Amino acid sequence: MSSANMLRDRMMNRTAAPSSPGSFVPQELFAQLGSFSRNDADACDFGVVKLDDSGKVVMVNRYQSDLGCVAVSNFENKHYFTQIAPCTNNGLFFGAFRKGVAAGSMNITFPYTFTFKLKPTSVKIHMYRDPASKTNWVFCQKA
Amino acid sequence: MHTAINHLGMDSATRHPTGNPWRRRLHASLCLKADPLFVFPDRIIPGESVWRGSQMWSEWLASAGLMPGDRIIIGLEPSPAFLMVLVAALSDGYTVAMVAPEQRGDSGQLLTELDARIFIGDDRFASVLPEFDGVPPPSNCELRDAVGQPTSEICMLMRTSGSSGAAKTVALSTRNIMTVIDAHMPSMGLEGAIVLSLLPWHHSFGLIINLLPAIFAGSTVVREATGGRDPKSILEMASIYPPTHMSMVPLQAERLSESTEGLSLLESLAGGAVGGAPVGAELAATLGGTRLRAGYGQTEASPGVSLGEPGVWCAGYIGKPLGCRTRIGEGGVLEVCGANVCLGHWADGGLVRLEADRWLNTGDVVRPATIGEAGGLVFVGRVDANIKLANGRLVEVGRIEAAICQRMSGVSEAWVCSPDGHRLVVGVLMLRGASVPDDQACAACLGVLADRFGGVVVLDHRSLPRTGKGAVDRNRLRVALQCRMD
Numbered sequence: 001m002s003s004a005n006m007l008r009d010r011m012m013n014r015t016a017a018p019s020s021p022g023s024f025v026p027q028e029l030f031a032q033l034g035s036f037s038r039n040d041a042d043a044c045d046f047g048v049v050k051l052d053d054s055g056k057v058v059m060v061n062r063y064q065s066d067l068g069c070v071a072v073s074n075f076e077n078k079h080y081f082t083q084i085a086p087c088t089n090n091g092l093f094f095g096a097f098r099k100g101v102a103a104g105s106m107n108i109t110f111p112y113t114f115t116f117k118l119k120p121t122s123v124k125i126h127m128y129r130d131p132a133s134k135t136n137w138v139f140c141q142k143a
Numbered sequence: 144m145h146t147a148i149n150h151l152g153m154d155s156a157t158r159h160p161t162g163n164p165w166r167r168r169l170h171a172s173l174c175l176k177a178d179p180l181f182v183f184p185d186r187i188i189p190g191e192s193v194w195r196g197s198q199m200w201s202e203w204l205a206s207a208g209l210m211p212g213d214r215i216i217i218g219l220e221p222s223p224a225f226l227m228v229l230v231a232a233l234s235d236g237y238t239v240a241m242v243a244p245e246q247r248g249d250s251g252q253l254l255t256e257l258d259a260r261i262f263i264g265d266d267r268f269a270s271v272l273p274e275f276d277g278v279p280p281p282s283n284c285e286l287r288d289a290v291g292q293p294t295s296e297i298c299m300l301m302r303t304s305g306s307s308g309a310a311k312t313v314a315l316s317t318r319n320i321m322t323v324i325d326a327h328m329p330s331m332g333l334e335g336a337i338v339l340s341l342l343p344w345h346h347s348f349g350l351i352i353n354l355l356p357a358i359f360a361g362s363t364v365v366r367e368a369t370g371g372r373d374p375k376s377i378l379e380m381a382s383i384y385p386p387t388h389m390s391m392v393p394l395q396a397e398r399l400s401e402s403t404e405g406l407s408l409l410e411s412l413a414g415g416a417v418g419g420a421p422v423g424a425e426l427a428a429t430l431g432g433t434r435l436r437a438g439y440g441q442t443e444a445s446p447g448v449s450l451g452e453p454g455v456w457c458a459g460y461i462g463k464p465l466g467c468r469t470r471i472g473e474g475g476v477l478e479v480c481g482a483n484v485c486l487g488h489w490a491d492g493g494l495v496r497l498e499a500d501r502w503l504n505t506g507d508v509v510r511p512a513t514i515g516e517a518g519g520l521v522f523v524g525r526v527d528a529n530i531k532l533a534n535g536r537l538v539e540v541g542r543i544e545a546a547i548c549q550r551m552s553g554v555s556e557a558w559v560c561s562p563d564g565h566r567l568v569v570g571v572l573m574l575r576g577a578s579v580p581d582d583q584a585c586a587a588c589l590g591v592l593a594d595r596f597g598g599v600v601v602l603d604h605r606s607l608p609r610t611g612k613g614a615v616d617r618n619r620l621r622v623a624l625q626c627r628m629d
Contacts (some may be wrong), residue, residue: 011274017621066525086175086177086191087175087176087177087189087191087192088177088189088192089177090178090180090189090363091178091363092180092182092363093177094177106434110187111185111186111187112188112189112225113186113187113188113189113192113276114192115191115192115195117196118199119195119196119199119276119278120188120192120193120195120196120199120223120227120276120277120278121276122186122275122276128238
C-alpha cells in the first residue's frame, strides 16, 4: 500500500477490513483485542499501546516501552498524545484519533517519525479501534 | 516519545547560549513541537524530530571540524535530511550555499567556486550522504580546505534563476532574510495552515517566502512529489491533504486553471502568492476569483519586494512594496532600498560586498497600478528586453507593449520583437472571442516608430515559448515570429 493511499485512507477516515494491506499487524491479532493481555502484547515484536477514548494509556507493551526508553510505569495512565508523545499532538495523528473515536471506527496506517533515544526514527503506525470491545490501539513498528 | 528522554541530552540551545536569531527562532518553532509537521511522499516528520535530527547534524559538523562562517553546500532534495541540515547550519552560523539539482553533478567545481568545505547531497557526488532517517552517517568525512576566510556575515549563498538577467550567486545576510520573513508573515495567515509546497527549496522564493515562514508559523507542510511540475500529482496530493495555502509560479497556476479540479483547488485556497514571472491578462482574470496574492521580488532582494492583496489582480500586477522602499527610476526601472537588499554577490571565490544603503536596480520596468483603490505596481517589461535597431536606435518595448494592450481592444498581451534589426513585429494574444487586430491600429501604437511596423501575428496561448516559471521566452519568441513573417 503506497504512502499516498495510506494517507488517503487517513483523510477519508476510511475503515478497511482489519487486514489493512501494508499493515505489519498480523490479521489474527485483531480478533483477540477484546481479551488482549499484557502477556499477549509483550509477545509482539512491534509496539502496542492501548488507549482509552480520551487518549490515556491503558496498557503498553515492553517493546514500545524499550523503544521509547520510557518505563511501563511511567507510560501508563499518562495521556499518550500530550504527555508521552507530544510530537503526535497534531491534526494528523491526534486529530485522526479523535475523529476515529467520535466515529466509533478507526483503522488507519501511515508513516511517521518519532525520536527514540534522541534519534529521529522512521516508523509505521497503525491506529485501530476494535468495534467489539470499543478499545483503541496504536501499533508501531520501526520502518 | 520524547518527553522522557528530552532532559537526557544536551540541547543545542544550551550548548550555544548566545544569540544567533536563527537558533532562537528555530528552537522555539521546532523543539518539542508536533507542528510544524512535514509530509513527504514516503515519510511524515514532526518539528521535534527535525529538531533532534538537526542537533545530530550540529554535533556531526562540529566534530568534523567546521567553524561558524565556513561554507556548506546543501544539494539535497526536499526531505527530512534537507530540513535537519538546514536547521543545523542556520543555527550554528555556517554559510549555507543552496544548489539546484541540475548543478549537483559538478560538486568538485562547486566546492571550488564557493570555496566551501563540504557538500551535503543525496547522490554519489556529495562529500556526505545522510542516512535514511535524514540523520548524519556514523563516520565523519574529510573537509575541503578553504582558501578564503570564514564568511560569518553571509547566511546564505543563493543562485539566481537567471530569468531576470545573467545567473549569479547572491550573498544574503541573516538580516536580509529575517527582514523579508518578518515583513511577509503577518499577511500570510499561516497559523494552522496546510501548505502544499510546490516551489524548489533551493530557490529564494520557495525557501524564504514559502518554507521558512511555514516553519515559524507551525504549519503542516506537504511536499508535492514532482515539485509542482505535474498538475495531476498536485491535484492528487491536494485531494489527500486539502491545502489552505499554495505559492507558485504563474505557469503552475496556469496549468492548474486549465482543469475544473485545478481551478476549484485555486479557488479553495485561503492564501498563497503567485510570483517569479509576470502574470498575463487571462491568468490575472482567473486569479481575481481566488485569495491568492501577487508576489514580486528578486533573489537580490531576499527575495521580497512587494505583495498584493488577496484576489487583487491585473496583467503584470506585482502588488505593493512591503518592508522596503521603492522608487521608479530612469526609464521606468524599479529600484529598491532597504534591509532586504543583499549583502553582495559571490565572485572569484569571495564575497563582493556592496554598499549597504544602496538602491538596487531591478532591471524591471514598472508603472503605478490603477486597480481600483488597490495601488501598487504593474510590471511592464525587462529593461534588458529593449531592442537596439540596426541604426542604433533604442526601442523601449515595455512601453510599446503596454500601449498596445491598453489601446487595442481584445489584446490581452503583446510582445514586440525585431527579427532583422529593422522591422518591428508584434505578437499578440487575443482575449477569447476577440477579432484579429487591425494592422494600422497596431502600427499607430509604435508612435514615431510606426514606419518600422513589420506586421502583427496572433499567437496561440498554448504554443508560446515559456521559461520554467511561465514568463515568455523572448529569444525563442523572436525566432518563432521571424519564421512566421518569412
